[in-house]
Amino acid sequence: MDAYTVDLRRTISKNPQSIAVWVALFALIVFGLLRYENFSGAYNITSFLNYNSMFIVIAVGMCFVILTGGIDLSVGSVAAFTSVIAAYLSPYGLEVALPLAVLAGIGFGAINAVCIILLRIPPFIATLATMLGAKGGALVISGASTISVDWGSNFTKMGMEKAMGVLPWSIVLVMAVNIALWVVMEHTPLGRTVLAIGGGEDASTLMGLKVARATAFVYLVSGGCAGLAGVILASGFGAGQPLEGIGWELSAIASVVVGGTLLTGGLGSVPATVAGALLLGLVFNLLNFENGRGTISFSADWQMVDRGAFLFAVILFQTRFSAGAKLGVRS
């Protein structure tokens, strides 16, 4: 297996978009640095990373699901649910609240997995139902109001303080999770099976790959990632928020698509997804700066329109490239 060596040329020819997203990210950062003086300020960087760490981790979980050709629409609601759980558990400290809230997220992932694998319900419908269920659950256990965290414990440290005074704890934790998941995807049989399922589920089954196990794994990962995002949400904003998470699944899907993962599965990577999530966040960061300079007027309503337009542009871009990629496989 040459999986351990990075063959840059092969990677590029296989998935040109994953390179494009890094180039675009680099270009936007340079643009921001040159145009806005506060762009490189500690405040902007910290708040940017803190806020986007939630979307990065959800996008990476979503990447695993999409690689198998599935989809997970429940991530936003699950994050809202676990933010409430984490807020309730915050008096016991981060070491209790974090694992239990993530476990709750994994629990929703398990429900998805059971529905999809055992009951053979299409992922789209199964996760839609979990989305409704988790949202209802979050509203029921919180009484439909935000749940304040315990400020006396170390719970808010993760969302509000920095590791060694440099990077926010949230992004450090998320990056650790990402690296772990990256290793799993690239260097374990489980990860290769995930990729194989997206390439062809029937073929993978016939080859004797453990398809059901890998499929269950991706929904557990996605649920766990959503759970972690919920903890970061509660920790960073000081409250469990049952009404948050609306549209997060869209941001996550958009990030995955921007990162060059094919929506039909089989091709994509963790770092490119992270880059995609950063790119999406950065576009809005830059638009906010531009708004601050007064060159454009950018209300919250426009944000939705722009997000859709951005997704549209990326999809058009991808349909051109994925057509090329498919041709490449055939020849």
Place this chain on the structure above:
Amino acid sequence: MSAEDTTGAPLGPRPQIDMLRLLRQNGGLVALAVILLFNIAVTPNFLQMQTLFVIISQVATIAIVAMGMTMVIATGGIDLSVGAIMALAGALAPLIFLSEFGQAYPVLGLSAAFSLPLGAARLCGAFNGALVAIFRVQSIIATLILFISGRGIAQVLTNGNLQTFSNPAFSYLGTGKILGLPFQGWLTLGIAILLSLLVTRTVFGRYVLAVGGNERAAELSGVPVKRVKFGVYMIAAFLSGIAGMIVVAINSASDAARNGNLMELDAIAAAVVGGALLQGGRAPIFGAILGAIIIQLVKYTLLANGVEDEVALIAKAVIIVGAVYLQQARKE
């Protein structure tokens, strides 16, 4: 569930299997009967004309959207943008008849208020259809674009404000009555008859089912797959536009943030409960109405008996999963 069941296994589990099959094939009607009986027994003041009116006017919008959704699902696709298109069409209509032009020429303004929003809805349908049919984008993703930005456009148009109005002619769409029953109920019935004729009696209808049954085979046998797919998204968007205007007419106000919110879920649920197969190939138009009635009645039952809105969400989730599960079992 194979041929063995019909060849007559001696005694044993056979009656049970027949019961199950009966439940699967007529699950919708059975569910409806159960809910109605439950309501008659438990819900106070259920057996009144007022209840009927309320339910018809609420079911109508879901049913109209669900019928469009059924057409899309019949080709194996899905349309997430229906709620956003409702918001857009619903926001446009009052903007037009409240504008200076609409005030100066009430008749012209009113006809523009009916036609332009429907034109905008068809434009949205063309956008979805082009992405799915020509650019071959998966329908979930293609319609996700308008799902996000359609409502955004509606909110930009109205500056995010609630628009209230008093326009009896327009409000007829939501509050008028014919033979004592709400106008939108008749409209729903009319649309259902037209659509079921379209599905069963026209070439287009047979093409829709063919594309959903096996797209490649349909294409190879000369079915204009692209045109058919384009067509169903146009129908879904057009019907969503009508539904959006009905909601605005009922409330005499347009609220871009809430009009059609989560409608895609209700519509998908109604279509599936009504017997549409997510893989495509079936278009039970009247089933969609049955599904819409069931979804709305469940919501009504829960709310009328003091169950919180949040728990109603969970109930809806269970219904969707249950309906799809029964379908999968039926298919195997």
